[in-house]
Amino acid sequence: MIASAIEGRVRFRHPFLTDPETLRAVAEQVAALPGITGVDGNPRTGSLLITHDARLKTADLLAMAEAMARKVAPEAPAPARAARPRGRLKPGQLTRRTQKFGLATCMAGAVATGLADTKAAHLAFGLGLAGFAAWHLFMYRRRFMA
Template identity: 30%
Template structure:
């Protein structure tokens, strides 16, 4: 799974915890659970769809930890990173070109906005001694980052 983070949050001989943000979606969680339950030497001992977490147990005498990890990662790869389905050949170009923004992109934008808010707030406070214009400039920058954050989180803000 090069270039992607592993869905395995922790692993000790006999136990693997899987956690991934995409497993918070009910359809992906159920599909992952079904695939994980199909493994012979591994059993699901706990799950929490609210946080996208599944706890797996296995007998380390039957299955080595490396084999268990590789089997779990291979099964979850298809659930967490499905191949993009090609649009039908007769679909209009506007439908084929309009793909929704990936949730990971939203998380990255939101994280950058939050870091920007923290940095600009610190700069605003530091600029108090320099002058009003510098202070106001960093304050404006803070408001801009806050607006980006609120735009990304608009569904949660207005529930």
């Protein structure tokens, strides 16, 4: 339920908060509590960010949130999430995925053939790994040189 907590700030996440009406109702109830200085909700992520006075303890906030969740839970079932359609990969995504797959495959192959003591295959996988690593370094050269 608590996604993060620091002094004076707590973020709650719950599936019921993905419903905009439920989120609005909970945010209004929380904002009316003493010691609360700000409430910001996001139905897309199902989260509620609460800023509060430092005298209010996180444990007290959690107890209040659980009490509210018990009140809201029977009334508002969690909305079913529709599966996102998977589209084609963009060229940059395909390049990065190919690099990662190539690096991982060559690394695993080099380790396996090194343990199996097959020198020719180990050399081939090692050269492949070096090639993918060079490609990777070339693609991210601006980050490495910054």
